[in-house]
Amino acid sequence: MKIALLGYGKMGHEIESAALGHGHTVVATFDIDHPASVDNLRSCGAEVVIDFSQPNAVIDNIALVASAQLPVVIGTTGWDSSLPIILAQVAQAKIGCVVGSNFSVGVNLFLEIVRTASRLLGTAGYDAYISEAHHRTKKDFPSGTALRIGDAVLSEMKSKVRISTELPAGAASPPDALLITSIRAGGITGTHTVGFESEEDSIELVHRAKNRRGFAYGAVVAAEWIVNRTGFYRFEEHITEILNDR
Numbered sequence: 001m002k003i004a005l006l007g008y009g010k011m012g013h014e015i016e017s018a019a020l021g022h023g024h025t026v027v028a029t030f031d032i033d034h035p036a037s038v039d040n041l042r043s044c045g046a047e048v049v050i051d052f053s054q055p056n057a058v059i060d061n062i063a064l065v066a067s068a069q070l071p072v073v074i075g076t077t078g079w080d081s082s083l084p085i086i087l088a089q090v091a092q093a094k095i096g097c098v099v100g101s102n103f104s105v106g107v108n109l110f111l112e113i114v115r116t117a118s119r120l121l122g123t124a125g126y127d128a129y130i131s132e133a134h135h136r137t138k139k140d141f142p143s144g145t146a147l148r149i150g151d152a153v154l155s156e157m158k159s160k161v162r163i164s165t166e167l168p169a170g171a172a173s174p175p176d177a178l179l180i181t182s183i184r185a186g187g188i189t190g191t192h193t194v195g196f197e198s199e200e201d202s203i204e205l206v207h208r209a210k211n212r213r214g215f216a217y218g219a220v221v222a223a224e225w226i227v228n229r230t231g232f233y234r235f236e237e238h239i240t241e242i243l244n245d246r
């Protein structure tokens with residue numbers, strides 16, 4: 001498979017290694033200094049595009065990919081408010097698109113564990129919170145993964161009805177808000193903690209990424225899966241199919 005990379009930073013390089021390891025070729029790489037155009041996306045011979053760039057670049061990048069009529073995997077996070085525009089671009093151009101706030105297989109299994117824990121501990125009256133930590137250069141917060149984990153908790157815990165990323169000034173934190181706190185420090189690859197609190201004990205579930213290889217592997221497998229499909233898919237909703245198709 002011939003792959004073009006939009007964004008050639010930490011993840012772009014990791015994806016290049018994973019793609020080569022899977023027998024694919026990276027035919028073009030684009031970044032802020034070497035931007036893509038419809039012409040060079042077409043002429044490079046790419047069969048699929050993988051975007052790990054920056055949140056403010058995603059709308060323009062997907063417009064280019066749509067014009068070039070290429071399927072795309074979007075790993076960039078922090079553009080959730082632009083989802084309707086991306087959905088419209090994908091539908092109008094009839095291209096394939098897989099998006100994932102976290103392409104790690106382990107994180108997606110962790111989400112299942114969080115759902116089960118939230119159901120059990122919610123019924124038992126526990127309070128819950130989420131904490132996420134990433135390297136200092138990450139631009140968006142909370143992380144896309146923390147928001148997905150938040151959705152998983154809200155879907156199973158009746159006492160929590162909304163996500164909050166800040167504490168109210170001079171007032172108690174409302175019990176129906178699920179608080180997400182963010183840490184940005186050093187080179188942390190990505191750590192997500194879900195905590196459950198009762199008067200008697202504390203329970204913590206932690207996912208700690210050791211490196212970026214897991215994200216890159218998932219993105220390459222998603223690219224293999226989308227290359228001959230059209231439509232919009234979320235990695236977390238199709239992970240079983242995507243992994244079974246390898």
Ligand SMILES: NC(=O)c1ccc[n+]([C@@H]2O[C@H](COP(=O)([O-])OP(=O)(O)OC[C@H]3O[C@@H](n4cnc5c(N)ncnc54)[C@H](O)[C@@H]3O)[C@@H](O)[C@H]2O)c1
Nearest residue numbers: 007008009010011031032053057075076077101102103215
């Ligand atoms: N979904 C996942 O599993 C996952 C995992 C890790 C990181 N991420 C996300 O991937 C993105 C990239 O992360 P990173 O650590 O590689 O960042 P990075 O800063 O190391 O690299 C970003 C790259 O994007 C390029 N870029 C910036 N603006 C661009 C534009 N307009 N067009 C094309 N390229 C542009 C930069 O030049 C750079 O090459 C972030 O949004 C991050 O949150 C997602």
